[in-house]
Structure formats: structure tokens, C-alpha cells
Amino acid sequence: MASPIKIALLGAGSATFSLGMIKDLCLTEGLAGSHVAFMDIDQERLAMVEKLARRYAGELGAPLTFESTTDRRVSLRDADFVINTASVVSHQSSIARRRIGEKHGYYYGRISVGEYNWRNMRFMLDVARDMEEICPDAWLIQAGNPVFEGCTLLTRETSLKVCGLCHGHYGYRRICNTIGIDWRRVTWQAPGLNHNIWLTHFYYEGKDAYPLVDEWIRSKGPEYWDMEVEALPLPPERQGQWTPELERAWDIALSRAAVHMYRMYGLLPIGDTPRSGGWWYHTDIETKRYWYGKPWGGQDTHLSWPLYVQNLERRIAEMTRLANDPKASLVEALGSQKTTEQHVPIIDGLVNNHEGQFQVNVPNRGALAGLPDDVVVEVPAIVNQIGIQPIRVHPLPPKLMLEQIYPNWLSMERQLLAFKTGDKSILLWNVLDNHLTRSYDQALSVLEDILAAEGNEDMNAFFHWPENW
Amino acid sequence: MASPIKIALLGAGSATFSLGMIKDLCLTEGLAGSHVAFMDIDQERLAMVEKLARRYAGELGAPLTFESTTDRRVSLRDADFVINTASVVSHQSSIARRRIGEKHGYYYGRISVGEYNWRNMRFMLDVARDMEEICPDAWLIQAGNPVFEGCTLLTRETSLKVCGLCHGHYGYRRICNTIGIDWRRVTWQAPGLNHNIWLTHFYYEGKDAYPLVDEWIRSKGPEYWDMEVEALPLPPERQGQWTPELERAWDIALSRAAVHMYRMYGLLPIGDTPRSGGWWYHTDIETKRYWYGKPWGGQDTHLSWPLYVQNLERRIAEMTRLANDPKASLVEALGSQKTTEQHVPIIDGLVNNHEGQFQVNVPNRGALAGLPDDVVVEVPAIVNQIGIQPIRVHPLPPKLMLEQIYPNWLSMERQLLAFKTGDKSILLWNVLDNHLTRSYDQALSVLEDILAAEGNEDMNAFFHWPENW
Numbered sequence: 001m002a003s004p005i006k007i008a009l010l011g012a013g014s015a016t017f018s019l020g021m022i023k024d025l026c027l028t029e030g031l032a033g034s035h036v037a038f039m040d041i042d043q044e045r046l047a048m049v050e051k052l053a054r055r056y057a058g059e060l061g062a063p064l065t066f067e068s069t070t071d072r073r074v075s076l077r078d079a080d081f082v083i084n085t086a087s088v089v090s091h092q093s094s095i096a097r098r099r100i101g102e103k104h105g106y107y108y109g110r111i112s113v114g115e116y117n118w119r120n121m122r123f124m125l126d127v128a129r130d131m132e133e134i135c136p137d138a139w140l141i142q143a144g145n146p147v148f149e150g151c152t153l154l155t156r157e158t159s160l161k162v163c164g165l166c167h168g169h170y171g172y173r174r175i176c177n178t179i180g181i182d183w184r185r186v187t188w189q190a191p192g193l194n195h196n197i198w199l200t201h202f203y204y205e206g207k208d209a210y211p212l213v214d215e216w217i218r219s220k221g222p223e224y225w226d227m228e229v230e231a232l233p234l235p236p237e238r239q240g241q242w243t244p245e246l247e248r249a250w251d252i253a254l255s256r257a258a259v260h261m262y263r264m265y266g267l268l269p270i271g272d273t274p275r276s277g278g279w280w281y282h283t284d285i286e287t288k289r290y291w292y293g294k295p296w297g298g299q300d301t302h303l304s305w306p307l308y309v310q311n312l313e314r315r316i317a318e319m320t321r322l323a324n325d326p327k328a329s330l331v332e333a334l335g336s337q338k339t340t341e342q343h344v345p346i347i348d349g350l351v352n353n354h355e356g357q358f359q360v361n362v363p364n365r366g367a368l369a370g371l372p373d374d375v376v377v378e379v380p381a382i383v384n385q386i387g388i389q390p391i392r393v394h395p396l397p398p399k400l401m402l403e404q405i406y407p408n409w410l411s412m413e414r415q416l417l418a419f420k421t422g423d424k425s426i427l428l429w430n431v432l433d434n435h436l437t438r439s440y441d442q443a444l445s446v447l448e449d450i451l452a453a454e455g456n457e458d459m460n461a462f463f464h465w466p467e468n469w
Numbered sequence: 470m471a472s473p474i475k476i477a478l479l480g481a482g483s484a485t486f487s488l489g490m491i492k493d494l495c496l497t498e499g500l501a502g503s504h505v506a507f508m509d510i511d512q513e514r515l516a517m518v519e520k521l522a523r524r525y526a527g528e529l530g531a532p533l534t535f536e537s538t539t540d541r542r543v544s545l546r547d548a549d550f551v552i553n554t555a556s557v558v559s560h561q562s563s564i565a566r567r568r569i570g571e572k573h574g575y576y577y578g579r580i581s582v583g584e585y586n587w588r589n590m591r592f593m594l595d596v597a598r599d600m601e602e603i604c605p606d607a608w609l610i611q612a613g614n615p616v617f618e619g620c621t622l623l624t625r626e627t628s629l630k631v632c633g634l635c636h637g638h639y640g641y642r643r644i645c646n647t648i649g650i651d652w653r654r655v656t657w658q659a660p661g662l663n664h665n666i667w668l669t670h671f672y673y674e675g676k677d678a679y680p681l682v683d684e685w686i687r688s689k690g691p692e693y694w695d696m697e698v699e700a701l702p703l704p705p706e707r708q709g710q711w712t713p714e715l716e717r718a719w720d721i722a723l724s725r726a727a728v729h730m731y732r733m734y735g736l737l738p739i740g741d742t743p744r745s746g747g748w749w750y751h752t753d754i755e756t757k758r759y760w761y762g763k764p765w766g767g768q769d770t771h772l773s774w775p776l777y778v779q780n781l782e783r784r785i786a787e788m789t790r791l792a793n794d795p796k797a798s799l800v801e802a803l804g805s806q807k808t809t810e811q812h813v814p815i816i817d818g819l820v821n822n823h824e825g826q827f828q829v830n831v832p833n834r835g836a837l838a839g840l841p842d843d844v845v846v847e848v849p850a851i852v853n854q855i856g857i858q859p860i861r862v863h864p865l866p867p868k869l870m871l872e873q874i875y876p877n878w879l880s881m882e883r884q885l886l887a888f889k890t891g892d893k894s895i896l897l898w899n900v901l902d903n904h905l906t907r908s909y910d911q912a913l914s915v916l917e918d919i920l921a922a923e924g925n926e927d928m929n930a931f932f933h934w935p936e937n938w
Contacts, residue, residue, distance in 0.1 A: 262937075263937060263938050280901055283908065398882075398886055399895060403883070406875075407879070413867075414868075432747060432749055439756075443749070466732060466733070468686075468732060469732050
């Protein structure tokens with residue numbers, strides 16, 4: 001066994017994620033003795049998380065050690081792994097932006113001038129700069145969004161080893177559940193870009209499972225799409241994590257939209273992929289209900305998104321209650337099963353040579369044909385002591401590249417160029433490119449209104465019109 | 470002097486183009502003795518053109534020889550150069566399509582399912598296949614649209630030497646005229662894709678002329694943009710070619726739209742480039758008037774396009790009158806100055822080593838950074854006995870690549886993929902991608918209506934939905 005490692009967890013105040021990671025560490029023999037540095041700017045939440053982590057590890061007798069700090073640079077000292085889960089954009093500020101968007105005529109404020117990505121990328125780059133100074137050999141595991149844009153930025157701007165993680169690819173399990181096959185007996189592959197991945201291979205007990213999807217669409221699809229269902233029973237892995245209403249709102253893996261994309265490209269969109277896919281699925285609530293199911297219209301509507309935010313709050317309240325109840329058994333409350341997150345198993349693979357295959361976001365360098373080397377792609381990888389080794393996947397179909405992958409790539413490149421240059425006209429172009437924008441004046445005024453909003457002072461100061469504007 | 474050559478001119482019924490070429494041939498000493506094969510499916514127009522060409526050459530005593538044929542394969546026999554100016558899509562059918570578009574709510578029927586390009590590419594490929602069989606060593610000079618998509622297709626699908634030509638790049642002269650400098654003293658460069666070219670270099674008498682543009686914008690722009698002008702005096706090269714109204718409608722080189730693009734990218738869009746550039750310039754007639762000038766709103770409105778079609782008819786009537794008046798002096802009527810077309814000078818360069826620099830559309834192969842080798846780019850080239858030798862130009866600015874060049878490249882690739890596969894869902898995606906499209910149902914119904922229209926039977930039969938649609 002390798003010597004004990006240090007993991008810095010940035011954004012540790014997210015109790016669900018942090019406790020999940022502690023569970024996985026406790027249950028991974030090869031990582032016994034590890035030291036975890038929790039870092040967050042919210043001191044209260046940080047204290048709560050550390051308390052829960054100590055108790056949980058104590059109950060299991062796992063020899064982990066902990067520290068907490070609000071000083072990022074302290075947390076990075078001697079770190080072998082840095083897991084960055086933090087977002088510096090609050091749900092509150094997203095709500096404020098949505099309101100401005102609605103005022104300008106966008107359904108559920110479905111417009112952005114890129115504040116979320118811009119601010120989080122600035123943060124990600126700040127973290128990376130600190131790492132280059134303090135722990136240049138550590139792996140940066142980037143869990144916070146935007147994974148695609150951010151990891152590409154870090155690949156280009158820093159010398160760090162970066163790996164982006166997301167759990168969207170587990171969406172293939174939803175498909176299995178819906179069509180009634182056991183996902184444990186499935187062999188699958190779904191490469192692409194983060195939030196834009198496509199099921200190129202899908203075998204059930206060794207045989208192509210796409211015909212089962214086709215049969216389900218034929219025999220069950222229409223009834224399923226028109227069902228009005230408020231809530232769904234929770235599968236085992238969601239127990240305690242979220243509510244039955246949320247389960248239903250998130251239930252879009254075989255929605256009409258997902259199946260439409262499948263018809264367009266011959267491959268099913270996986271995880272977060274069907275949440276976008278084309279402006280025409282998203283113009284208003286009735287349209288979203290048609291494409292994503294009733295009554296919620298998928299997870300991104302004014303009806304369902306509040307469920308998600310409420311659920312986060314419910315989880316925090318639950319954790320707070322546990323923290324304040326010294327007699328509660330945390331093992332009983334949180335279980336003693338590993339989570340499905342890949343962070344700890346990947347660390348275990350790298351440190352202890354416990355080889356595994358994972359879905360990672362890493363610089364392309366030939367893994368996915370048709371994209372430049374320095375663009376971060378989401379592909380399967382073999383992880384062991386040798387490193388994170390992407391598997392060169394089959395090329396995606398040309399139509400899919402032209403209509404889904406390349407436009408996404410261009411959008412990323414525009415965001416990175418705007419990030420680098422501060423050129424406000426790129427933000428304007430992006431607003432104009434939003435299909436719901438109806439006129440130049442509308443684009444200009446929504447852009448100015450969002451930039452002028454409280455909380456966007458930093459971005460407003462950074463961006464400027466080109467010369468001679 | 471090289472031995473006499475044979476030029477096959479496809480679409481020779483276009484009297485203006487054909488007579489212009491004959492003028493240039495008559496006035497190019499090194500091409501004396503050339504043989505021209507006029508080919509068109511319109512026998513009457515063909516006869517008229519041959520008659521006019523013989524008389525014109527006779528008046529000048531130029532030793533050219535001629536043949537006419539409605540059989541393309543006959544015209545290609547022993548050809549050294551094939552100039553393809555033909556379009557197999559009539560203005561009539563475009564008008565019919567516009568009506569369908571208007572019925573579905575698109576301003577001036579500004580929607581297409583790609584019929585024009587699809588049908589013309591089929592034709593261009595048919596010509597090329599015949600050439601591979603009959604005159605495989607001949608140069609194909611492609612003058613008919615779509616130059617970008619078509620020449621890229623021919624580059625990929627055939628073994629021919631292909632060069633696309635357009636006269637849009639002369640738009641830099643309009644800019645010179647408007648800001649009041651003599652274009653003969655200008656050194657310029659404007660690379661890109663056909664109809665998407667940008668003035669990267671602009672020197673007047675050795676000095677950067679962009680400050681003169683800036684000064685014009687500051688001091689004259691606002692007044693110029695708000696002027697209400699029906700007609701403009703014709704510059705010498707337009708005399709007899711078109712009407713003063715047309716001159717005004719076409720007068721967009723320094724329109725508000727063109728200057729807006731200049732502000733966005735730091736480079737002026739040249740020729741046909743400002744005719745597109747962004748959906749927001751084109752939503753309705755008032756918007757177009759704002760961006761392209763009053764009263765016509767540029768050349769692509771319901772007010773101005775009919776002027777263009779009428780002018781073509783006027784030119785045909787004029788040619789017919791000349792053909793029927795054996796006493797008329799053609800040299801007097803048509804002049805004895807070379808045209809500004811590049812076809813004959815390029816042939817002269819290749820055949821007689823009369824070196825010159827031209828604006829051509831040829832496979833990229835490194836001439837314009839950032840685009841694949843087998844994409845046809847519009848760049849300057851040195852032409853002499855060695856061949857058509859593209860000049861490797863400076864890279865275009867990243868923002869321009871991301872917002873103007875790459876989206877155009879993707880659109881071309883989608884058209885070529887649709888052309889190859891017959892996949893109707895690509896046509897649907899293109900209609901959805903049109904920013905004026907408001908809903909999925911609208912896209913589907915306008916697609917079906919256009920495909921079902923009279924004249925589109927071939928396309929409707931060729932395209933099919935993907936499996937399991």
C-alpha cells in the first residue's frame with residue numbers, strides 16, 4: 001500500500017458530496033490513513049461537515065484524519081489530489097438573472113450572457129494558479145461546472161494534471177430501468193463532450209440492446225410520453241437523496257425529446273444531454289411538457305427547478321439535524337454502501353493500482369476523432385498506476401458531429417475567447433445566437449440589463465466593446 | 470504562343486456573361502485562334518449568343534472559332550477549359566419557394582430547404598463526371614453558384630482541377646468609391662470563404678487606408694445611412710450593365726450592417742459578405758432598411774430583388790434587339806474594353822504564362838489557417854504556367870473564425886452530408902437552425918410544403934427520413 005495521501009476538497013460545505021466522499025474513503029481499504037482537508041468559505045457549514053465526517057469515520061473505525069480551513073492555500077499544502085466541487089455562483093443570483101430574462105421575453109429567463117461559466121472559470125483558474133505554486137504535482141479533479149469549458153481552459157492555461165468528472169453518464173441506467181433490463185448486465189459506451197454524450201454501444205448480456213429500445217418505443221413509448229405523473233418511486237441509489245417528485249421531473253432519459261434525438265442521430269443522448277439538444281424543445285412550458293413529460297416538463301422549468309433547490313435545502317436541514325443530534329447513528333442514516341461517484345475509486349486506481357474503467361473529461365489528443373487535441377472530451381478511460389488513460393473511441397456519426405458536437409465546441413471556444421479578451425461583442429453575439437432572441441435591440445438591452453444587475457459588477461467591469469464601437 | 474485552345478462554356482445562353490467572355494478573348498492576343506463551344510439547353514438563346522459572338526469577333530477581326538450545341542458531352546470534347554456558369558434553378562422556382570415561405574411566416578420567404586444548392590450541386594457533379602470521362606485534364610472553372618459548397622464537393626468527389634470564381638471581391642472598389650479614394654492605387658487582400666470574405670489588408674498609396682474608413686464613418690456615416698435615395702449614378706464599369714436603381718439597392722458596402730460587422734470583427738466584409746452576416750439584419754423590411762439603406766433595404770428584399778430580375782430581362786431584350794439588327798455595331802454597343810471578369814485572364818496566365826494575381830476558390834491545403842485541407846477557400850493566387858498557386862494568407866481573427874467562418878463551414882458540411890446521404894432530417898435541422906423559425910411544427914410543415922411543391926419532385930424523391938423515424 002502506498003503512503004497515506006492528502007486530499008483537498010474545495011467547496012466542502014456541500015454536505016451531500018462531502019459525506020459521500022468520506023463514505024467512499026472509509027470503505028476503500030487502500031486509502032486508509034488518508035488526510036482530508038475540507039475547504040469552504042462558509043465556516044458554519046464547514047464545521048458541520050467536519051463534525052459529521054469525524055463521527056462517520058469514527059463509527060466505522062476508519063483511520064482518516066481531517067482538517068478544515070477557509071483558506072484555500074492552506075488546504076492545498078502537500079495535497080496529492082484536489083477535488084474542486086465549488087461553484088461561486090449562487091442559486092439566488094441565477095434566479096435574479098432569470099427574472100431579468102423573463103422581463104425581456106425569454107421563457108423562464110432562458111437567456112444567459114455567460115455569467116455562470118465566466119465566474120466559475122475565473123475561480124477554477126485561480127485555484128489552478130494556486131496549485132501550480134503550492135502543489136504542482138497534484139491531480140486536479142474538477143467536479144464543479146462548467147466541466148467542459150473549464151477543463152479545456154485549464155488544459156490550455158496551466159501545466160496541471162486535470163480530470164473533469166460528472167455523473168451524467170449514469171443516465172444509461174435510467175434507460176435500462178425504463179425498458180426493464182438490469183443495468184448491471186449491460187456493456188455500454190457513451191463518448192462526446194461533457195453534457196453532450198451519446199450511447200454508441202449498448203449491449204445487454206452480450207447482445208445489442210438497441211432493438212429492445214426500439215421495441216419499447218413502439219409498444220410503450222406513446223403511452224409513457226402522454227402519462228401525467230407527479231412523482232415516481234425512488235430507485236435504491238436515490239433513497240434519501242431526493243424526492244419522488246424530483247425523480248419524475250428528472251425522468252427524461254426516454255422522453256419524447258430524447259427519443260427524437262435518437263431518431264435524428266441513431267444514438268441515444270445520455271444523462272444531461274437530452275436537457276439541451278435543440279431550442280425547439282424549450283420555447284415554453286407547454287412545449288417542454290410535450291417533449292419532456294407531464295406535469296413537470298423535465299428538470300429545467302419554472303415548476304421543477306424549485307423542487308431541486310428545495311431538495312438541496314432539505315438535505316442541508318437533514319445534515320444539520322444529524323450534526324446536532326450526537327446520539328444519531330450516522331452509519332444508519334447515511335448507509336455504509338459506496339456511492340456511485342468516481343472520485344475516490346479513481347484516486348484508488350492511481351494510488352493503489354486498483355485498475356478500473358471510468359468516464360472522464362480529459363484533453364482529447366486523438367481519443368475522439370474530429371476534435372482538436374487541446375479540447376477536453378468525455379470518454380471512458382482505464383485508470384491505474386500508469387495514469388488516466390483515455391480509450392480511443394469509435395468516431396461519432398458525421399451528422400451528430402455537425403449538429404451537436406461542433407456547435408458545442410464553437411460555443412466553448414467563444415466563451416474562452418471572451419474570457420481571455422473581455423470582448424463584450426462576443427457576449428452580444430451569444431445572446432443573438434440564442435434562438436429565442438427576436439431582435440438586435442432585445443439582445444442589446446438584455447445584455448446590458450444582466451451586466452448591470454447586482455452581483456455582476458466584476459463581469460461588467462471586465463468586459464468592454466471593441467475599439468471604434 | 471501556345472497552340473490554340475478549346476473553351477467549353479456551359480450556360481452560354483446568359484448573353485451578358487458570354488459576350489463579356491468573347492470580348493475578353495478577342496482582346497487577349499495570346500488566345501487568338503481559340504475555339505469556343507457554347508452550350509445551353511435553350512436553343513434559341515444559344516443561337517443568338519453565337520450570332521452576336523461571331524459578329525463581335527468579326528468586327529474586331531479576332532480569329533476565334535465557334536460552335537454551339539445543346540449536348541453537353543459534345544461541348545466537352547477536347548476542351549482545355551470548361552467554364553460552368555449555368556444554374557439549373559430558375560428565378561421562377563425561387564419565387565414559388567419564397568411564396569411558400571411567406572405563407573409560413575418568413576419575411577420575403579427567407580427560408581430554404583437547400584433546393585437551390587442541392588440541384589445545382591447535382592448538376593455540377595454531373596458535369597464533372599462527364600469531364601472525367603471526356604476531358605479529364607481540362608480545368609473546370611466554376612462560375613455558377615454555390616461556388617463554396619459545389620467546389621468543395623467537386624474537390625472531394627472528383628479528380629479534376631477545379632477553380633471557383635466570383636466577382637464579389639471587387640466590392641473593395643465600392644468602398645474606395647464611397648470614401649473617395651481611387652481603387653487603382655489600392656493594395657488589398659480579402660480572404661475567407663466565397664461570399665464570406667474580409668478585408669485584412671487595405672493600403673492606399675502605400676499607407677493603411679482603414680483610418681480613412683474610420684474617418685468616413687465618423688464624419689459621413691450617420692448622414693449616409695439615413696439618406697433616402699432611390700437611384701445612384703452608374704460608375705463606368707456598370708454603364709449599360711444595370712440601372713441606377715439597382716446600383717442603389719446594391720450599395721451596401723458601407724451600409725450600417727457592413728460597418729456593424731466591421732465593428733464586430735475589426736475587418737470590413739467585402740462583396741456579398743454583408744448580405745448575410747447575422748439573422749438580425751434581415752427580420753423584416755423596416756429592419757433591412759435600417760441596416761442596408763433606404764428605400765430598398767439592400768439587394769435581397771421584396772422591393773429590390775424584382776429590380777434585379779427585371780434588369781436581367783432588360784439585358785436579354787437588349788441583346789435580342791442587337792442580334793436582330795444586322796446593321797448595329799456591336800463594338801459600339803458593347804464597347805471594346807476588357808471586362809473585369811477573371812476567367813479569360815486566368816486562362817491566359819495558365820496557357821501563355823502571362824502571370825497575374827487573382828481571387829480564386831481552391832482547396833485550402835494550408836492557405837487559410839484553421840480550416841481542413843479539403844475545404845475550398847477564397848484566397849488570392851498567383852497564376853502562371855506553373856498553375857493556380859494560392860497565397861498563404863494571414864490567419865483571420867479568432868472571433869471572426871468562430872462567429873462567421875466556422876458556422877459557414879459547418880453549414881457547408883451539412884449540405885454535403887445531406888447531398889450524399891439523402892437524410893431528410895438534415896434538411897429539417899437546417900430549417901430549425903434558421904433563426905426566423907419559431908417552432909418545430911412550423912419547421913416540419915414548411916419543409917414538407919417546399920418539398921411537395923411543383924418542380925421539387927426530384928428532391929422529394931431523393932430525401933428520406935432516417936430509419937425508425
